[in-house]
Every structure is written in structure tokens, then in C-alpha cells.
Amino acid sequence: MAEKARIKLPKDAKRGEIIQIKTLVAHLMESGQRRDKDGKLIPRMIINKFACTFNGKPVFSCGLESAVAANPYLQFSAKVEESGTFKFSWIDDDGNTITAEETISVV
């Protein structure tokens, strides 16, 4: 399957440092407002949830509506106290999930 999510975060950090995480996922975020050429409403199909955990603990999450732009970009922070793995998940209206993960080394 083609890679649908891109994550940017530092490979390492000092203990207690607050790092910035940038995420981008490919998704049309069909708002449910557009009409096709026959004038019929194209049904909504968006990513409505995103969550980020670190070593299994929640860091940041959100609920998204159709007013979030296509190819949702989410940039947020995380305070790292130990090395470990960030896990990211995006869920759409049908329950389909896209996941990604990145490790970080903390000294």
C-alpha cells in the first residue's frame, strides 16, 4: 500500500525537551458539500479522528470536521523524558485506520 502518512520529528532530543511534530496524511476530506456533475451531493468522507501516543501514553489527539482542509496537516508538540516510539493513527468516517510510527532517542 502506498505510504499515506508523513511524519517529521527529530531523531533525538535531550531529556525534558519539547519537540515539534509535523504530520501530513493524504486524504481528500470530502466535505459532503460538493455536488457531482449531475447535481447530486457527494457524500462526506473525511478523517474524523487523529491520535498520537508515546510509549503507549496519550500525547495529543483531536476530532476533525469537514472544515479541515484536504490532506490534513497537524503540527503539535511533545515533551520527551525517555527514548521510545511515537504512534500515530488517523481514522475516517468508515472506520478505516491509517497508522505510522517513529522512534526517538532521548539522552
Add this chain to the structure above:
Amino acid sequence: MRSLTRREALALGAMSATAALAGLHGSGQAAPADAAAEIAKFTGGKPQETGRVTIELPEIAENGNAVPLSIVVDSPMTADNHVTDILVVADGNPSPGIAAFKFTPMSGRAEIATRIRLAGSQNVVVVARTSSGALLTAQRQVKVTIGGCGG
């Protein structure tokens, strides 16, 4: 069944025109009242403090399909005192809700950047809730040259 009087025919025509208009978007049919209702659900009608929420939005957005938005809330983000939720609504979109962000002390900072769709010129309102139950708010007006909700 008798045929319609001219008055009834006109009324029917007006009703279907209104219905057709309602199907248009980019007309910003979510009244500020809808946005206010969304905010009231979040705040429980309790008072909100200003001055601690910073919103970065362009004054004029060329493309309503992807307007960059960033929010920073002044908070120590400690276990005892941190932002737990940030609600973002728009008072001129077909539907007011944009996003609801959840933070933890592990977030480090209460900040978020994303891109949103704005159907036309309107206000974007942000309300943050902290772990102590305090409510913090700010709003920005954005002029949108080409509306973006897919139309």
C-alpha cells in the same frame, strides 16, 4: 384536486427557491447563532477569559480551501495546570465545527497548527479549557477571497 391559485403557485416557487439556496454552500448559512451554540455546549455557558489564546490566521485568505491556522495557549502544561481541550469554530461555514483538540501534560506546549476550509469571510473562534476548568478564548476575523467548501 383543484389546480393551484396563482398565490399558492408563487408561494411554492418561493419555497423551492429557498430550498435550492439552502443546498448552495459557500453561502455561509451557519449563522453565528450555530457557532455560539457549539461554543455554549463546550463552555456550559460559563465565562471565558481573554488574553491567553493567540490565533495566527491570515487577515486575507486567497484560497478558502486551505487556510493556515495556528493556535498557542499560554499555559505551563504541568500535571496540575494544563490545557485539556481546544475547540475551534467558524461562524460563517455551512457547519460551525472545525476541530476539537485534546492535550495532555506530555504535549509540552498547548499549540497546534493545521489548515482549514472557510466558505467565506467570517470569524474563527477558539475556546480552550484547562485542567482547573478555566475557559480561555480568542477570535479572529478572516476575509476570504475565494470560498472553499468544495463549490
